[in-house]
Amino acid sequence: MKWGNDLSTFVEKFRQYLKPGYYDEFDYHWTMTIDLDRCTGCEACVVACQAENNLPIVGEKRYAQNREIKWIRIERYWEGEYPDVKMGFIPMLCQHCDAAPCEIACPVFATYHNQDGLNTQIYNRCIGTRTCAVYCPYEVRYFNWFTYTWDEPLEQQLNPDVTVREKGVMEKCTFCIQRIRLAKDNAKDDDRRRVRDGEVVPACVQSCPTEAMAFGDSNDPEAKVSKMMKNPRGYTVLEELNTTPSIVYLKKAHAES
Amino acid sequence: MQFIGAGSLGVAGGVLYGESVQKDVELLIPQVVPPEDYSPGVASWYNTVCNQCSAGCGISVRIREGKAKKIEGNPVHPVSQGRLCARGQAGLNVLYNPDRIRSPLQNATSRESGSFTEISWDEALTTIGSRIGRLRIEGNASRVRLLTGSTRGGLDELFAQFMSLLGSDHYQQYDFTDPGALRAANRIAFGMDQLPHYDIKHADYLLSFGADYLATWLSPVHYSLAYGHLRQGRDGQRGRTVQIEPRMSLSGAAADEWIAARPGTEGLLALGLAHELLRAGSYTGSDRDEWASALQPYSPAMVAAETDVSVDTIVRIAREFAESTASLAIAGGATAAGTNAVASVVAVNALNYLAGNLNQPGGIFFNPDPAFSAAAGSRQVGMQGMLDLAEAMEAGDVEVLIVHDSNPVHALPENVRFRQAMENVPLVVALSSFHDETTDMADLILPTNTYLESWGDDVPDPGVGFPVASISQPVVAPLYDTLPVGDIVLALARRIGGELPIRMPWGTMEEFIKARWRDEYDGRTAGLEGQDFDAFWQASLEAGVWGQPGIVAGDPSMPSSAAMIAALANPVSEFAGDESDYPFVLHPYLTATFLDGRGANLPWLQELPDPMTSVVYGSWAELNPATAEDLGIREGDVLEVETPAGSVSVPALIFPALRPGVVAMPIGQGHTAYGRYARNRGANPMDLVSMQIDDRSGDLAWAATRARVRNTGERLQIIKTDGVTRTLGRQILGPKNDHA
Amino acid sequence: MFDHGQPSYAEVNKDILSVMLETGPRYWMLLGTTMSVAVIFFFMPWFYQLIVGVGAAGMSRNAYWGTYLSNFIFWIGLSHSGTLLSAILHITNSPWRKSVYRSAEAMTLFSLMTAALFVMVHLGRVWFVHWSFPIPNQMGLWPNFRSPLMFDVMAITTYLTASSIFIYMGSVPDFAAVRDASTGTRRRLYTIFSFGWRGTAREWHTLGWAYTFFAVFVIPLAVSVHSIVSWDFALSIVPGLHHTIFAPYFVCGAIYSGTAGIVTVMYCLRKFLNFERYIGQVHLDNLGKLLLALSLIWSYINMLELFSSWYGGSSFELEALKFKLTGFYAPLYWEMILFCAFVPLLMFFRKFRWSWNKMLLISILINIGMLTERFIIVATSQPRKFLPNAFGFYFPSWIEISITIGSFAIFATMFLIFIKWVPAISIYEVKETLKPLRRDA
Ligand SMILES: Nc1nc2c(c(=O)[nH]1)N[C@H]1C(S)=C(S)[C@@H](COP(=O)(O)OP(=O)(O)OC[C@H]3O[C@@H](n4cnc5c(=O)[nH]c(N)nc54)[C@H](O)[C@@H]3O)O[C@H]1N2
Ligand SMILES: Nc1nc2c(c(=O)[nH]1)N[C@H]1C(S)=C(S)[C@@H](COP(=O)(O)OP(=O)(O)OC[C@H]3O[C@@H](n4cnc5c(=O)[nH]c(N)nc54)[C@H](O)[C@@H]3O)O[C@H]1N2
Numbered sequence A: 001m002k003w004g005n006d007l008s009t010f011v012e013k014f015r016q017y018l019k020p021g022y023y024d025e026f027d028y029h030w031t032m033t034i035d036l037d038r039c040t041g042c043e044a045c046v047v048a049c050q051a052e053n054n055l056p057i058v059g060e061k062r063y064a065q066n067r068e069i070k071w072i073r074i075e076r077y078w079e080g081e082y083p084d085v086k087m088g089f090i091p092m093l094c095q096h097c098d099a100a101p102c103e104i105a106c107p108v109f110a111t112y113h114n115q116d117g118l119n120t121q122i123y124n125r126c127i128g129t130r131t132c133a134v135y136c137p138y139e140v141r142y143f144n145w146f147t148y149t150w151d152e153p154l155e156q157q158l159n160p161d162v163t164v165r166e167k168g169v170m171e172k173c174t175f176c177i178q179r180i181r182l183a184k185d186n187a188k189d190d191d192r193r194r195v196r197d198g199e200v201v202p203a204c205v206q207s208c209p210t211e212a213m214a215f216g217d218s219n220d221p222e223a224k225v226s227k228m229m230k231n232p233r234g235y236t237v238l239e240e241l242n243t244t245p246s247i248v249y250l251k252k253a254h255a256e257s
Numbered sequence B: 001m002q003f004i005g006a007g008s009l010g011v012a013g014g015v016l017y018g019e020s021v022q023k024d025v026e027l028l029i030p031q032v033v034p035p036e037d038y039s040p041g042v043a044s045w046y047n048t049v050c051n052q053c054s055a056g057c058g059i060s061v062r063i064r065e066g067k068a069k070k071i072e073g074n075p076v077h078p079v080s081q082g083r084l085c086a087r088g089q090a091g092l093n094v095l096y097n098p099d100r101i102r103s104p105l106q107n108a109t110s111r112e113s114g115s116f117t118e119i120s121w122d123e124a125l126t127t128i129g130s131r132i133g134r135l136r137i138e139g140n141a142s143r144v145r146l147l148t149g150s151t152r153g154g155l156d157e158l159f160a161q162f163m164s165l166l167g168s169d170h171y172q173q174y175d176f177t178d179p180g181a182l183r184a185a186n187r188i189a190f191g192m193d194q195l196p197h198y199d200i201k202h203a204d205y206l207l208s209f210g211a212d213y214l215a216t217w218l219s220p221v222h223y224s225l226a227y228g229h230l231r232q233g234r235d236g237q238r239g240r241t242v243q244i245e246p247r248m249s250l251s252g253a254a255a256d257e258w259i260a261a262r263p264g265t266e267g268l269l270a271l272g273l274a275h276e277l278l279r280a281g282s283y284t285g286s287d288r289d290e291w292a293s294a295l296q297p298y299s300p301a302m303v304a305a306e307t308d309v310s311v312d313t314i315v316r317i318a319r320e321f322a323e324s325t326a327s328l329a330i331a332g333g334a335t336a337a338g339t340n341a342v343a344s345v346v347a348v349n350a351l352n353y354l355a356g357n358l359n360q361p362g363g364i365f366f367n368p369d370p371a372f373s374a375a376a377g378s379r380q381v382g383m384q385g386m387l388d389l390a391e392a393m394e395a396g397d398v399e400v401l402i403v404h405d406s407n408p409v410h411a412l413p414e415n416v417r418f419r420q421a422m423e424n425v426p427l428v429v430a431l432s433s434f435h436d437e438t439t440d441m442a443d444l445i446l447p448t449n450t451y452l453e454s455w456g457d458d459v460p461d462p463g464v465g466f467p468v469a470s471i472s473q474p475v476v477a478p479l480y481d482t483l484p485v486g487d488i489v490l491a492l493a494r495r496i497g498g499e500l501p502i503r504m505p506w507g508t509m510e511e512f513i514k515a516r517w518r519d520e521y522d523g524r525t526a527g528l529e530g531q532d533f534d535a536f537w538q539a540s541l542e543a544g545v546w547g548q549p550g551i552v553a554g555d556p557s558m559p560s561s562a563a564m565i566a567a568l569a570n571p572v573s574e575f576a577g578d579e580s581d582y583p584f585v586l587h588p589y590l591t592a593t594f595l596d597g598r599g600a601n602l603p604w605l606q607e608l609p610d611p612m613t614s615v616v617y618g619s620w621a622e623l624n625p626a627t628a629e630d631l632g633i634r635e636g637d638v639l640e641v642e643t644p645a646g647s648v649s650v651p652a653l654i655f656p657a658l659r660p661g662v663v664a665m666p667i668g669q670g671h672t673a674y675g676r677y678a679r680n681r682g683a684n685p686m687d688l689v690s691m692q693i694d695d696r697s698g699d700l701a702w703a704a705t706r707a708r709v710r711n712t713g714e715r716l717q718i719i720k721t722d723g724v725t726r727t728l729g730r731q732i733l734g735p736k737n738d739h740a
Numbered sequence C: 001m002f003d004h005g006q007p008s009y010a011e012v013n014k015d016i017l018s019v020m021l022e023t024g025p026r027y028w029m030l031l032g033t034t035m036s037v038a039v040i041f042f043f044m045p046w047f048y049q050l051i052v053g054v055g056a057a058g059m060s061r062n063a064y065w066g067t068y069l070s071n072f073i074f075w076i077g078l079s080h081s082g083t084l085l086s087a088i089l090h091i092t093n094s095p096w097r098k099s100v101y102r103s104a105e106a107m108t109l110f111s112l113m114t115a116a117l118f119v120m121v122h123l124g125r126v127w128f129v130h131w132s133f134p135i136p137n138q139m140g141l142w143p144n145f146r147s148p149l150m151f152d153v154m155a156i157t158t159y160l161t162a163s164s165i166f167i168y169m170g171s172v173p174d175f176a177a178v179r180d181a182s183t184g185t186r187r188r189l190y191t192i193f194s195f196g197w198r199g200t201a202r203e204w205h206t207l208g209w210a211y212t213f214f215a216v217f218v219i220p221l222a223v224s225v226h227s228i229v230s231w232d233f234a235l236s237i238v239p240g241l242h243h244t245i246f247a248p249y250f251v252c253g254a255i256y257s258g259t260a261g262i263v264t265v266m267y268c269l270r271k272f273l274n275f276e277r278y279i280g281q282v283h284l285d286n287l288g289k290l291l292l293a294l295s296l297i298w299s300y301i302n303m304l305e306l307f308s309s310w311y312g313g314s315s316f317e318l319e320a321l322k323f324k325l326t327g328f329y330a331p332l333y334w335e336m337i338l339f340c341a342f343v344p345l346l347m348f349f350r351k352f353r354w355s356w357n358k359m360l361l362i363s364i365l366i367n368i369g370m371l372t373e374r375f376i377i378v379a380t381s382q383p384r385k386f387l388p389n390a391f392g393f394y395f396p397s398w399i400e401i402s403i404t405i406g407s408f409a410i411f412a413t414m415f416l417i418f419i420k421w422v423p424a425i426s427i428y429e430v431k432e433t434l435k436p437l438r439r440d441a
């Protein structure tokens, strides 16, 4: 009898373990859509993220060693040969995978799933094994190979809502969690239970001059992202890996002619 | 800190001790009596104007504890609509740049030495004021020259008043990115000095002749927004774009079709399209016959042979262009930088005229009712004006040269010899925030506030289809012992004396701007009923912008076609250099990151991968893969690129979307000064450009030089983020598309 | 059994203990050399890296794991033969084990420790390494037991503990022998080490029983350790790493390199400590056969790995495979195949198995090949993951190379110290193999 109970508790626990981040259901499910038919590869989002999230200026030498830190980067893909040559851009940032390979990697829980469906990174907890980065199929994790400093007085620009990381820790896109937090605080101050659609705008989404990106809670069927996700052009990158990303790309449309 | 002068060890020790204590006690708020709008931990946003290019985007700056933290687009500004480009975001690197000039400087010894000593503002202003004052009294005011970049709005007005009160008509502007050919052609075709509003947003067929409207042309953020809308902003309707240019730009990458016509023949292609459009009977205006006879020589067959674009393509594009409800043709980039640039743009204008795109949604709107009357760009002198200035300097006709926001020593081709000409000017005054190449040649440097610390106003040009004016305001207190440019001008006026301080009575730029807006307000009270000036001012200041969206395009009448027809000419560009000696065409291009090089001192931009190539920190020369293979050139081989005007050495980059026979080089690097991030990095392709000028605009034909390349055998690592730029069949850009 | 005639008990004691009790200048010079090399090549660069950050090494966003981790696997692998072999041979009662196993077990211990050092060197913030242990803390935060790195921590600490106990247990009678042969402080020390061993029948019985128990216990542990280490890779989904075969592949490779390591160590013992009488042709021949068998298994698994990568037809796997076989590191790959698959085939010939010098050469080549194998695993898979745009390259920096060299010196240092503290050959077990005794013993 007792054994049976224990077993069912165990099975229950185990089931729980199989769920993304062990949650039955996310409070919010922050999701981003990126319309590649709008995206021009202008990289405004890249600088926006750098400004918002205190990304370091690594310098020429370290850039040459591929030690740059860009939480969002634009990948370029050529198709065809001259003169029938085409260029495809795709912004690549942490996909906040529901089944995140990086999360099983981390021995110390420095990266884990939070209640909002975000893949979070706890800098203080990270011991720098870099396993998460090896496991991440999107290669969007960036490591602090050094402690980066800012030439005086560039440090005055640093965003006080975001920490500055030291050598030896991993970092990556947070979906601008500080902005999510602010929106939640504001909602609470207004006696609202939930954040409204459009209230959270990550820095990259905010800046995008072609309005290629949308961000919101895909648990809310009325949210803009929920509608965008239904677009027939929608897909997720490396779908075959079953990471269930929280970023839905809308494929570039091609001119019919 | 003046105590240090006392020199005794004890005092110095005391000061050092004080310094170290101050370092330890990091105050949350660095003021004794903080301004009342400082609320620790709470961000405030101030609206002002971006100054990183001439588009005039409205920006909002996030301030925490008195420090600027982030720049975003001003959501209520009609140009940027809350969005911003990479350069605009990097404005914080201007403000907090470690290489800013922190106090007035005087040349220590010789111009060449580049070493400066600190002096006081009083000393500096007195030196300049008395010298100019003397010239004014002697009636030699015309020996004072003022050169600025693309100064607009209140500051431009202030400079103009200053110079005219002084009695010198030598206030000129030079900005490499100024669309001189566009202005000249529009003047000819449309009789319009001001740039029109290009309504890309509502177009459904955009034909761009070399204009990289998504990155560098006129108003990149505004057009990017428009592009997004053109593509996916309308249900069930997706606009189409075609880009004609020898080297794929960002706009070319976005286009549905990229056509690498033979360099210098893009205008001719426009005429061929016009010819075909007319032949197909798409144009039915009363002046049809005049057009037909003017366009008669440009048959598709003839144009195809010249441009290397097939007859089929010409016929098809002409049909698509004519059949689209809202088509639009624009010109810029290399198309507007040949020896016959104006003719090329006129040809594109003709195309718009014939397709009925004028004053139509999705077409071109004329915008004759700007806020404030000064027509922008009117003081741009182009290359001819700069040659004249250099000549005057060389001849000893210039005694005082004041330079602000312009870097001719770097921007002009080497053979203008601007640097050498500066040697002949007894007093060069630079109003500048940075030690760029020109500033370093100055005798006196008056350090200016950056745009984020200054008052000003601006009328965007091109506009947005209705009157708009923006206000610049300081978003943070000045960091150093610097002054706003406007305040310097006013201070100089006071030192020079005479009529100047009487006619320019404002104590500060802020007062001047406010007065200017009061005038504008008074002139427009009809439209601003029910609001007194203070309320209007306050509202404009908070919004950072004022506009009248209701009022669209004052003059909907069609421009006459006669001038256009008369101005039609075979717009094929002449190239400097003989084809047999110089088998390549040199294609310099503006980059999305540095524009003409003004962004090169900003670390965020140096570290921003070039959007098309992903290269950072350096410059390069692009070759078509097949060409490179023929020449046995691999990426990273150092090439000597040589033209009749000069030669530079840069590493080779293989670029798939480049017409064979063209060598493309980004503009922007190659600084010999301009701070730690820019100095001694890459090469400046301007050093390769032969001095050829399009007579009709006076502008430099910077895309009309031939070149040859030689593999030096050396190698240099090109730093870039791209690994392999082919998808290798992986479904990264989407599930296998049905159109592939 | 003995090449140079059977020694007496006294001679056994004398031969083996003399190594411990008599220390000449040559020893000190050797020790001095290895220690200096360890400090200069390993600890000083590491110290530098601690100050500037792991960026001192050559890793980048193209390969977050590099030489440190490949060396870690190499050393873990090297550790395998010792305890494992000793245990298996003990259970199967192979008499030739007896003169080999002590050093082999020591090798296990020291290579495990060297491996652990590489984990430290690898970490970005080694000063927080204790967070990866399940130590109760006020935050109530445990390590992530889903992480293969946690499996590692568990497996390696268990293996290290078990191996330490195993070697210690087997050494107790010998410690007693040392105690009996020495005076003064050493005697007092070894009295403690030997737990007051007197050699009664009951003691022998208990030891035999416990030893056998541990031997049985250690075998699955050894298999699990390298399986688990392989899962650090195989549990990722990285092409070239995400292979089912990895666990047996790693275990086999580990025993393979470990056995080759033993040959090297035995050669040194024989050569430098004059153990010719105890380590003879029989040992060499048997080890040679074992090595040969392992090399065949290893080659077979390697072919399987290549085959399944190719046969699977996944574009990701194929690209990684192509990079491995034809990319920048292809020469290294083919070097590995030559050293680990082809060279060992020479051991089919008795001529090679019976020659100390030839066997030494073969075993060293095998270990060079195995060091390369680990390097290739990390250096050719990570730079070819899923997004071609993020493809890149990894090349170790001088610091990584220096630390790799230094690690051998650390290992050697530990070994040199070991032979002065523990009889390098099991005295009592060697005695067990002697024929019935002459009276004078
Ligand atoms: N209800 C409640 N009470 C608490 C606590 C709590 O959590 N809840 N926390 C307790 C704890 S842990 C602490 S440390 C104390 C803190 O208590 P206090 O020390 O009183 O801290 P504050 O109220 O944050 O700040 C004190 C004042 O310093 C001013 N100030 C800010 N910057 C400067 C500056 O640069 N110079 C000068 N001269 N003044 C400056 C602020 O405007 C403010 O008026 O409160 C304790 N009391
Ligand atoms: N914006 C802002 N930030 C500040 C300050 C500020 O004034 N304003 N003050 C600064 C100062 S002086 C301080 S001391 C820090 C304080 O910063 P924190 O240490 O973060 O302080 P709290 O938020 O008060 O408490 C932390 C958490 O402890 C939980 N808690 C309460 N009792 C217990 C308990 O018995 N056990 C456990 N495990 N948890 C408990 C609370 O529910 C809360 O979630 O903040 C600093 N940061």
Ligand code: SF4
Residues within 6 Å of the ligand: A038, A039, A040, A041, A042, A043, A044, A045, A046, A074, A091, A207, A208, A209, A210, A211, A212, A213
């Ligand atoms: S800002 Fe927008 S358009 Fe530009 S690269 Fe980023 S997603 Fe694409």
Ligand code: SF4
Residues within 6 Å of the ligand: A093, A094, A095, A096, A097, A100, A101, A102, A103, A119, A135, A136, A137, A138, A139, A140, A141, A172, A243
């Ligand atoms: S994209 Fe990479 S880092 Fe982000 S959640 Fe997925 S696996 Fe983790």
Ligand code: SF4
Residues within 6 Å of the ligand: A105, A106, A107, A108, A109, A110, A111, A125, A126, A127, A128, A129, A130, A131, A132, A133, A169, A170
């Ligand atoms: S690098 Fe940090 S976050 Fe990543 S697995 Fe290691 S400890 Fe976890």
Ligand code: SF4
Residues within 6 Å of the ligand: A048, A049, A050, A052, A053, A071, A072, A093, A172, A173, A174, A175, A176, A177, A202, A203, A204, A205
């Ligand atoms: S969501 Fe925020 S953190 Fe993530 S890429 Fe965008 S700006 Fe950076």
Ligand code: SF4
Residues within 6 Å of the ligand: B050, B051, B052, B053, B054, B055, B056, B057, B080, B084, B085, B086, B087, B088, B089, B219, B220, B221, B222
């Ligand atoms: S387009 Fe020009 S004005 Fe607008 S944000 Fe970019 S740099 Fe600034």
